[in-house]
Amino acid sequence: MIHIKNLSNNWGDFTLKNISLDIKESEYFVILGPTGAGKTLLLEIIAGLYFPKEGKVMINGNDVTFTSPENRGLGFVYQDYALFPHLNVKKNIEYGLKLRKVPEDKREEKISELVKMLKINHLLHRNTETLSGGEKQKVALARALAINPKIILMDEPFSALDENTKSKLILDMKELHKTEGITFVHVTHSQEEAILLADRIGIMMKGTIVQVGNPDEIFYKPVTKEIAQFVKIENIWEGKVTNKKEDEMIVEVNGNKIVALSDHFKVGQDVRLIIRPEDIILGKGDTSARNNFKGKITSVIKHGFYYIIRIDCGFEVEAAVTKQSIENLNIREGKDINIFFKATALQVIKR
Amino acid sequence: MFSEIRRNPLLILFFIFGMLIVVYIIAALSNMLYSQLVLHPGDFINVIKDPDVLKSIWLTLYTSFIATAIGVILGIPLAYILARYEFYGKDIIEAIVDIPIIIPHTVAGIALFSLLMKRGVVGVAFSKLGIVFQDNMWGIVMAMFFVSCPFFVGTAREGFKSVNPNLESVARTLGASQWKSFYQIALPLTSRHIFSGAIMSWARGISEFGAIIIIAYYPMIASTMILARFNTNGLLGSQPIAVLLIIICFITFVALRLVSKRGRRI
Numbered sequence: 001m002i003h004i005k006n007l008s009n010n011w012g013d014f015t016l017k018n019i020s021l022d023i024k025e026s027e028y029f030v031i032l033g034p035t036g037a038g039k040t041l042l043l044e045i046i047a048g049l050y051f052p053k054e055g056k057v058m059i060n061g062n063d064v065t066f067t068s069p070e071n072r073g074l075g076f077v078y079q080d081y082a083l084f085p086h087l088n089v090k091k092n093i094e095y096g097l098k099l100r101k102v103p104e105d106k107r108e109e110k111i112s113e114l115v116k117m118l119k120i121n122h123l124l125h126r127n128t129e130t131l132s133g134g135e136k137q138k139v140a141l142a143r144a145l146a147i148n149p150k151i152i153l154m155d156e157p158f159s160a161l162d163e164n165t166k167s168k169l170i171l172d173m174k175e176l177h178k179t180e181g182i183t184f185v186h187v188t189h190s191q192e193e194a195i196l197l198a199d200r201i202g203i204m205m206k207g208t209i210v211q212v213g214n215p216d217e218i219f220y221k222p223v224t225k226e227i228a229q230f231v232k233i234e235n236i237w238e239g240k241v242t243n244k245k246e247d248e249m250i251v252e253v254n255g256n257k258i259v260a261l262s263d264h265f266k267v268g269q270d271v272r273l274i275i276r277p278e279d280i281i282l283g284k285g286d287t288s289a290r291n292n293f294k295g296k297i298t299s300v301i302k303h304g305f306y307y308i309i310r311i312d313c314g315f316e317v318e319a320a321v322t323k324q325s326i327e328n329l330n331i332r333e334g335k336d337i338n339i340f341f342k343a344t345a346l347q348v349i350k351r
Numbered sequence: 352m353f354s355e356i357r358r359n360p361l362l363i364l365f366f367i368f369g370m371l372i373v374v375y376i377i378a379a380l381s382n383m384l385y386s387q388l389v390l391h392p393g394d395f396i397n398v399i400k401d402p403d404v405l406k407s408i409w410l411t412l413y414t415s416f417i418a419t420a421i422g423v424i425l426g427i428p429l430a431y432i433l434a435r436y437e438f439y440g441k442d443i444i445e446a447i448v449d450i451p452i453i454i455p456h457t458v459a460g461i462a463l464f465s466l467l468m469k470r471g472v473v474g475v476a477f478s479k480l481g482i483v484f485q486d487n488m489w490g491i492v493m494a495m496f497f498v499s500c501p502f503f504v505g506t507a508r509e510g511f512k513s514v515n516p517n518l519e520s521v522a523r524t525l526g527a528s529q530w531k532s533f534y535q536i537a538l539p540l541t542s543r544h545i546f547s548g549a550i551m552s553w554a555r556g557i558s559e560f561g562a563i564i565i566i567a568y569y570p571m572i573a574s575t576m577i578l579a580r581f582n583t584n585g586l587l588g589s590q591p592i593a594v595l596l597i598i599i600c601f602i603t604f605v606a607l608r609l610v611s612k613r614g615r616r617i
Contacts, residue, residue, distance in 0.1 A: 049520050069523040076524040082517035086539050096525035140521075147525060 001025040001183050002046060002151065007055030009045065014038045016045070017208040019055070028177050028184045030194040032218075033204035034230060039187040042204070043153050046185065048072050059151070070099075075144030075182075079156035081136040083128040089139050090124045096147040114142040118172070134165035141176075151183045158193060170196050191231060195219070203227050220276055221347045228274045228347075234318040235280070237273040238351060241265050248343060254315045259290045260346045272351045277308065279345040280319035282329055282337055289340035293317075297335050300326070307331075311339055380597065387594040391587070398591035407576040408596055412603075414488060414572065415556030418495035422503045422552050427545065430504050431537070434511030452501050456561025463494055464566045490567035495556035503552040510544025511537060546611050550604065557600060 002023040009016040016038050023029045031039050044050050046057060048069035057065045064072055083092050093114060097107045115121045118138045123131065131139065137157060144152055158166045174197060177184055188194060194201050194215065201218045203211040211223050222228040228236050239253035249262040251271055258273060265271060281289075295313035307326055311317045317339055321331070331337065387395050398404050433445060451459060467474045467484035474484055484490035514537050522532035538545075560574035568575060573596045581589035 044520070047520075047524050049523065068528075069520070070526045070528055072524070073526075074524055076521055078517045078521065080515065080517060082515060082521045084518060084522075084536060095522070095527075099526035099531070143521075143525070153524075 001027070001060060002185070003056075003058040004046070005056040005058070007042075007045065007052050007057065009041065009050070009052045009054075014041045015207045016042060016052070017206075019207075019209050021202060021209055021212065023183060023185060024200075026181045026183055028186065028197055028199045030198035030201045031185065031187045031204050031209075032191065032194045032198075032201050033189065035189055037204045038207040039189075039204050040155050043076075043155050043185065043187050047074055047076050047153055073147060073149055075147065075149035075152035077137075077140045077144050077152065077154040077157050079159055081140040083131075083136055083139055083143075085129055087128070088124075089120070089126050089128060089131070092128060092139055093142045093146050095143060100147065110146055111142075114145055117176075118142050132165075133161045134169060137161065137169060138172075145180075145182075149182065151185065154184065154186045156188055157186065159188070159190065173197060191219075203230070205230070220279075220345075222274060223349060225272060225274075225349070225351070233274055233276055234316075235273075235275045235277060237315050239271060239273060241267050241269045241271060243267065251348070256293060256314050258346070259343045260348050261343055263348060265348060265350070270351050272349050274347040274349065275341060275345055277318045277320040280317060280339055280341050282309065282311075282319055282321060282325060282331070282339055284329065284338065289342065291343060291346075292338060292340040294336060294338055297331060297333055297337055300331060300333055311337060313339060383590060384594060384597070387590055391591075394587060395591045395594060398595055403571075404573075404576060404592050404595070407571045408573045408592075408599060410488070410491070410570055411557055411572040411574070411596075412599070414491045415495050415499070415553050415559075418492045418499055418556045419503065419549050419553045421492070421496050422500040423545065423549055426500055426504045426507055426548075427538075430507035431511050431533070433504075433508045435516065448504050449501050451498050456498065456559065457565060459497055460494065460562035460565030463490075463497060463562060467493055467566060484566060486567050486569050488567075488570060491563050491570075491572060494562040494566050495559050498559050498562060499552040499555040502555050503548040506544050506548030506551060507541065510541035510548070513544070514540045543611060546607075550607050550611075554600070554604065557596075 002021070004019055004021040007016055007019040014036075019042065031042065033039050041050065045052050048064065048067055048071075051066055055065070056063060059072065059074075084095065087095065090111060093111050094107055097110060102110070111124075112121075115124060118141060120135065120138050120142065123135055123139065128136065128139065141152075141157075158169060161169065170193065173184075176182075177197075184197075186193070186197060198215055200212060200214055202209045203218060203222075205226060211218060211227055213221070218227070219231050222231055222233065225236055237253045237258070239251040239258065241249050242252045242257070243250040244262050244265070244267050247262055248259055249265060249267075251258045251260050251273055253273065260273060293313040295311040295317060297309060298312050299308075299310045301308045301310075303320070306320050306322055309319045309321055309331060311319065319339065321329075325331070329337070429448070433441065464485075465471055467477075467490060469475070469478055469483065469485050477484065482489055484493055518536050518540070519532040522536045523529070527535060558574075560572075560578075563572055564575055564578075571579065573592065577589045577592050577596075580592060
């Protein structure tokens with residue numbers, strides 16, 4: 001659907017470097033990355049608001065790299081909603097239809113269909129400045145949907161909303177995506193939004209796309225240390241492959257032997273082991289798991305509805321456990337504890 | 352505010368200083384209005400009937416109007432570019448646009464005269480087209496335009512700056528051409544700034560004198576008429592014209608302000 005090839009650009013403080021990306025039809029694609037990664041600029045280039053210095057943007061097989069935005073027919077929703085303040089809600093939604101010279105009865109039909117779908121009928125004649133954040137967001141969405149776009153681009157659409165409004169809107173978005181079959185490209189720095197909405201995620205850092213994959217691949221198998229840190233994995237251990245069998249290998253981390261799947265690594269190679277804190281299991285006695293280490297609990301921190309436990313096993317381990325486990329295992333700072341994890345849960349990358 | 356003053360000595364001091372400015376302005380104007388309208392109403396009525404005076408006031412108002420119209424037409428594109436784009440030399444262009452505000456008016460007059468007089472670089476070209484600036488209405492317009500356009504450009508630029516550029520981007524994605532997104536989105540959202548910038552420019556044009564007498568002493572604008580009458584007939588001859596000009600300007604500006612405030616509601 002959207003095919004981006006070797007895209008590079010320089011625009012003030014933001015630089016895009018050699019971006020290649022394929023977004024499939026009807027996909028909900030999230031571009032996730034820290035602030036200042038150039039995500040908005042990438043989105044605006046897809047929309048045609050800026051033209052790239054190098055590279056190509058193809059939509060449905062057509063080269064649109066230098067097509068003006070009004071001829072692309074994409075919907076765009078900004079973080080600040082960008083509702084026209086001199087037009088009321090209805091006229092905002094109607095704007096694109098009027099530009100397309102859609103006759104009045106057809107416009108009315110489309111508008112009533114949209115406001116029904118987004119449940120904003122009661123707002124139709126309101127001044128946009130009197131709307132709440134969530135309402136503005138829905139109006140901006142309705143305005144974008146009015147022109148029947150095949151693709152909707154959204155720039156941090158939920159970041160100015162309170163938590164409850166955001167959760168509700170995310171559910172609405174999922175529903176909308178399911179029923180309308182539109183391709184969504186959604187830019188955000190929020191991992192929560194990415195997990196909840198994305199079919200696939202593209203991680204963007206320092207002006208380039210560093211990993212593309214489904215949420216499990218991104219959050220469990222980050223391909224670089226920086227991505228692992230960005231998705232909040234503290235368990236990044238540096239080691240060396242010391243032994244290798246058919247499908248598994250031994251990685252030595254600070255003198256501890258850890259079993260991992262061997263993949264394409266060679267004996268003697270320097271590697272990093274990455275594992276999510278949820279995949280670390282805490283226990284009392286010995287277990288049959290081969291990655292089984294003894295350690296001392298160095299800190300217990302409440303983190304919303306679960307706890308983050310730090311354990312010193314000769315290497316730093318971070319585990320996420322429930323309140324239930326804390327009580328059952330009598331977890332306290334300074335206590336000894338056993339940790340274990342599966343070889344398959346480990347992501348190995350070279351360093 | 353007033354309840355706060357009692358508990359805030361600094362505010363009292365600021366209030367006194369601030370009031371001195373206001374009182375000074377009111378004193379100058381009300382003294383003149385009082386002595387003219389109450390003590391010497393006869394002279395004032397004579398002036399109202401004097402066709403030369405009325406002609407000069409009318410000339411002032413409409414030449415300044417033309418100057419403002421030129422400023423609006425040429426100034427909107429400039430203001431938009433200055434508000435929206437960053438480019439090399441932008442600071443210099445902004446400084447150049449502000450020059451007419453800072454140079455003495457007679458200096459501006461000399462500069463314009465040497466440019467626009469019959470033998471001047473531009474004056475020669477225009478005189479072939481039949482447009483003369485020297486001692487002509489168009490000379491007055493050009494002098495007013497020179498001194499008043501920075502006020503319009505500055506205000507309109509601030510107006511365009513206050514319009515979220517994402518609005519125009521969204522309009523583009525919805526199908527608006529660059530031109531349409533400008534006149535359907537950016538322009539209406541800047542209309543108040545444009546209107547008040549135009550009022551300021553018009554007022555500035557009406558008040559111009561120094562540059563105008565050098566390039567076009569005749570036909571006489573109101574200020575020239577006041578000076579001429581002051582030199583021949585003194586205060587008694589000139590003050591009634593000044594009072595009439597003030598009254599006309601005051602009524603006009605109050606009316607325009609009311610209109611622009613009303614426009615805000617819509």
